Amino acid sequence: MTENQEKRPALYLAEYDSPEALAKAAMRVRDAGYQKWDCHTPYAVHGLDEAMGLKPTKLGVISFIAGMTGICLAILMIWYMNVYDYPLVIGGKPPAMSSFPSMVPIIFETSILLTGFGTLFGMLAMTKLPRHHHPIFESDRFEAVTDDKFFISIEVEDPKFDLDRTRSLLESTQPSHLELVEEAA
Amino acid sequence: MSAVQENTDYRLPEGSRFASLWKIAMGLGVVGLLLTGWGFAADIAHFGYSFLYGFFAILTFFFGALFLVISQHITGGHWAVTTRRLAEFVLAGAPVIVLFGAIFLALVGTDTVSLYDEWLGDHHDEAAAEAASEAHSDLYPRAVSPQEAELHHHLIEYKAPYLNKGRFLIFGIFYLALWLGMALFYYRRSVKQDEDGDVNHTVKMRAFAPVAGVLFGLSLTFAAFDWLMSLEAAWYSTIFGVVIFGGSAAAFFALVILWGSALHQSGAVGDAINIEHIHDHGKMMFGFFCFWTYVSFSQWMLIWYAGIPEEAVFFHKRWQGGWKEISLVMIALHFALPFLLFISRVVKRNFTGAKIIASIIIFVHLIDVYWYVMPNAAPIAGKGLLFDIGALLMVGGFFFGLVFKKMNDHALIPVQDPLLPRSLHHHQSY
Numbered sequence: 001m002t003e004n005q006e007k008r009p010a011l012y013l014a015e016y017d018s019p020e021a022l023a024k025a026a027m028r029v030r031d032a033g034y035q036k037w038d039c040h041t042p043y044a045v046h047g048l049d050e051a052m053g054l055k056p057t058k059l060g061v062i063s064f065i066a067g068m069t070g071i072c073l074a075i076l077m078i079w080y081m082n083v084y085d086y087p088l089v090i091g092g093k094p095p096a097m098s099s100f101p102s103m104v105p106i107i108f109e110t111s112i113l114l115t116g117f118g119t120l121f122g123m124l125a126m127t128k129l130p131r132h133h134h135p136i137f138e139s140d141r142f143e144a145v146t147d148d149k150f151f152i153s154i155e156v157e158d159p160k161f162d163l164d165r166t167r168s169l170l171e172s173t174q175p176s177h178l179e180l181v182e183e184a185a
Numbered sequence: 186m187s188a189v190q191e192n193t194d195y196r197l198p199e200g201s202r203f204a205s206l207w208k209i210a211m212g213l214g215v216v217g218l219l220l221t222g223w224g225f226a227a228d229i230a231h232f233g234y235s236f237l238y239g240f241f242a243i244l245t246f247f248f249g250a251l252f253l254v255i256s257q258h259i260t261g262g263h264w265a266v267t268t269r270r271l272a273e274f275v276l277a278g279a280p281v282i283v284l285f286g287a288i289f290l291a292l293v294g295t296d297t298v299s300l301y302d303e304w305l306g307d308h309h310d311e312a313a314a315e316a317a318s319e320a321h322s323d324l325y326p327r328a329v330s331p332q333e334a335e336l337h338h339h340l341i342e343y344k345a346p347y348l349n350k351g352r353f354l355i356f357g358i359f360y361l362a363l364w365l366g367m368a369l370f371y372y373r374r375s376v377k378q379d380e381d382g383d384v385n386h387t388v389k390m391r392a393f394a395p396v397a398g399v400l401f402g403l404s405l406t407f408a409a410f411d412w413l414m415s416l417e418a419a420w421y422s423t424i425f426g427v428v429i430f431g432g433s434a435a436a437f438f439a440l441v442i443l444w445g446s447a448l449h450q451s452g453a454v455g456d457a458i459n460i461e462h463i464h465d466h467g468k469m470m471f472g473f474f475c476f477w478t479y480v481s482f483s484q485w486m487l488i489w490y491a492g493i494p495e496e497a498v499f500f501h502k503r504w505q506g507g508w509k510e511i512s513l514v515m516i517a518l519h520f521a522l523p524f525l526l527f528i529s530r531v532v533k534r535n536f537t538g539a540k541i542i543a544s545i546i547i548f549v550h551l552i553d554v555y556w557y558v559m560p561n562a563a564p565i566a567g568k569g570l571l572f573d574i575g576a577l578l579m580v581g582g583f584f585f586g587l588v589f590k591k592m593n594d595h596a597l598i599p600v601q602d603p604l605l606p607r608s609l610h611h612h613q614s615y
Contacts, residue, residue: 046610046612049614092492093490101489102486102490
């Protein structure tokens with residue numbers, strides 16, 4: 001990356017020294033109605049979910065639907081294979097739906113498999129992972145997030161983002177440092 | 186909330202309706218005692234089964250409490266520190282378990298009841314069995330031919346080194362002594378810590394926990410073998426103890442949900458037991474009734490798949506005379522309905538929702554133990570139901586009478602536990 005390459009703003013990064021200061025600031029940002037913003041902490045901070053106004057994840061719904069799909073697919077598969085296409089007597093049990101109990105282990109395993117897939121890929125889709133890079137890593141100070149500093153980032157994609165007004169909002173929360181992180185255009 | 190925070194010693198407040206709960210329980214116990222006495226006089230053969238049912242059903246709650254306390258000390262988790270005291274109250278009821286356990290052993294030892302006559306009775310000696318076999322008598326009512334009676338006898342004879350009265354009684358006394366010792370150890374150490382605040386109690390309780398866990402698992406398994414599985418002496422299932430354990434744990438977590446929610450909602454424990462704790466106990470209850478389903482289904486499916494008469498007889502009995510309907514109700518209430526209703530986080534985090542599901546689980550758990558004991562007594566479901574309920578009320582009434590009385594004597598949470606601050610601030614993240 002050359003020095004004179006054109007840059008554009010990516011996000012505001014506000015740094016705080018304590019989780020209490022961060023939570024207070026998060027409430028201000030939440031009440032201001034921002035959507036595309038996040039808190040970054042070295043460890044899990046209790047009460048931050050509420051301070052940020054996070055809603056419960058929808059991942060459980062995806063898992064549930066995936067699991068139910070697994071159950072239906074397994075029944076359909078066993079019905080097609082052992083009842084419809086190629087009936088075969090195994091262990092003296094008739095090749096019919098009346099042998100349902102012998103299908104249960106396969107139905108169970110398939111539902112677990114699809115629930116696992118649904119949860120993993122649902123999570124990746126919702127968090128937009130994996131990705132190679134995020135402009136937040138352009139900031140050198142952000143390295144302290146794995147040590148002893150607490151950060152709030154507000155991204156430029158947020159509909160309420162405004163270079164001046166967002167800056168004054170964050171300034172009013174008294175961060176120990178505030179910077180505009182830029183990325184290559 | 187405001188009234189709640191003034192309650193800093195976590196004692197039961199003056200005039201709380203929980204303070205006299207033990208009297209109600211004891212009263213029900215007396216009613217149960219009268220019903221059981223009537224049953225003893227009216228139908229001694231059925232009385233033995235009723236007594237075993239009442240005793241074992243209540244014993245499973247004691248098992249669940251022992252499991253929660255021991256596993257808490259093994260894992261060092263903070264999610265159940267505040268509710269651990271409720272489990273310790275249940276452990277304090279151990280003397281009632283020992284009392285009724287001793288009565289049960291005495292009833293069997295003196296041949297007053299005939300539950301285990303298949304392998305304990307007189308016809309167990311070889312000469313009598315041969316004579317019976319030749320005479321094609323009705324000593325083996327299940328056998329339809331002399332050859333079958335002979336085979337059956339051979340099978341029981343093969344198990345004689347385990348299935349005999351001396352070992353039955355010695356093991357029984359050993360279980361009761363072990364449970365009493367472990368229960369009082371954990372109960373007394375914990376309430377002692379309330380007074381002196383010595384962290385050494387926690388160290389001692391943790392050090393003993395792994396050993397206690399092994400002893401608990403083995404004693405539960407063999408007690409289930411001795412007292413329930415040997416009702417059908419020729420039948421066996423190696424996973425039997427695990428099934429009993431799964432049901433016990435689910436039922437106990439259900440009890441904690443009901444009890445803890447009631448204490449919270451009456452303001453007696455303040456915020457020390459709140460929806461965050463109930464949520465976790467709900468997850469555990471959900472996990473354990475699913476686990477019960479998993480092992481129960483496995484037990485049934487392997488026997489169904491093999492189709493060997495000696496094994497299938499157990500489920501054959503439970504698929505006729507009204508037991509089939511009860512079996513189906515258990516599939517619905519012990520798994521399908523609570524699974525679908527309770528899978529949602531929203532329901533787990535709602536006091537009313539959690540209490541409804543917990544009530545269903547306790548109800549169906551009592552049916553579960555009934556389903557294990559009673560088909561041996563009555564081929565038709567529901568015979569002598571009044572006496573069965575009487576025995577349940579008798580053991581349960583006196584047991585929970587003693588347990589609830591302890592609520593007046595100690596703080597409702599372990600106030601000096603080193604992990605208590607973390608438990609008080611327990612919080613579920615998304």
